[in-house]
Amino acid sequence: MLKHTGVRRTHIHNVRLATLLSLTAGSVNAEGFLGFSVLTTNVTGHAALFAEKISLRDWKTSWVIAVWMLLFLGGAFISSLIIDTIGKNQRFSYLVPILIELGILLTVAAIGSHYNGSLPARQAYAGSLLFAMGMQNALVSKISGSVVRTTHLTGTFTDLGIELAQLIRTNSDSKPHLRSRILLKLVIILSFISGALTGAWAFQFAHFYSFYVPAFILVFALLYDLFRINVKRYYRKIEQSIKKIQSPRDTNF
Numbered sequence: 001m002l003k004h005t006g007v008r009r010t011h012i013h014n015v016r017l018a019t020l021l022s023l024t025a026g027s028v029n030a031e032g033f034l035g036f037s038v039l040t041t042n043v044t045g046h047a048a049l050f051a052e053k054i055s056l057r058d059w060k061t062s063w064v065i066a067v068w069m070l071l072f073l074g075g076a077f078i079s080s081l082i083i084d085t086i087g088k089n090q091r092f093s094y095l096v097p098i099l100i101e102l103g104i105l106l107t108v109a110a111i112g113s114h115y116n117g118s119l120p121a122r123q124a125y126a127g128s129l130l131f132a133m134g135m136q137n138a139l140v141s142k143i144s145g146s147v148v149r150t151t152h153l154t155g156t157f158t159d160l161g162i163e164l165a166q167l168i169r170t171n172s173d174s175k176p177h178l179r180s181r182i183l184l185k186l187v188i189i190l191s192f193i194s195g196a197l198t199g200a201w202a203f204q205f206a207h208f209y210s211f212y213v214p215a216f217i218l219v220f221a222l223l224y225d226l227f228r229i230n231v232k233r234y235y236r237k238i239e240q241s242i243k244k245i246q247s248p249r250d251t252n253f
Helices: 011-036 044-055 059-086 097-112 118-146 155-168 174-253
Strands: none
Touching: 044 059, 044 097, 059 097, 059 155, 097 118, 097 155, 097 174, 155 174
16 A cells, blocks of 8 residues: 555555545644644645735734745655655655654644644644645655545546546546546545544544544554565465475475
């Protein structure tokens, strides 16, 4: 799911990736909005808000919004830089960006309730979440070859509309490929919305501790890949042992 890139990557890898990390993004978006009154998974709305504050000459707020957008950009930049430095073909090149994102979520979950309602603290927490989501968006895009985007739905809905129109007009040979792409978009949309609903519900009961929910999903994604790798290695060792045991018998026979 996370370790496969390029030609080794399949549609099912993208579906699994989209499901788990869209759940994470949807949950962070809802919890970030309820906790800090800021949308924390994309910068589209912040661009409009930035323009409004500039027009009103609210320079202080304008600078804060500009920093938020730069933090999202910085997260994407650092995530990509880490992956490229480690190497796209390295099995665990995704590990460092996810651990950084996980650290941010755990920090917000642990100390978010202690910010005492101060505006600078809310702005700092929101900025850290935007940085984390920038990292996740770049990570997912690089792993999937720009097929999966998990932190916002605008482009996903647009692509889904285009592909639905193509499905009606295209010939039968192209329809299986189109259906798989449509399925992937639906998975992203439903997972993001499900994550947002889960995050909103969790925040009502657990407040900032609800950020442990998306953190848990990230941990599960990491353990899922690591566990599958270890299981495959275990079975390979068993197969090699069986072959070594059987080979002398085959020769004697």
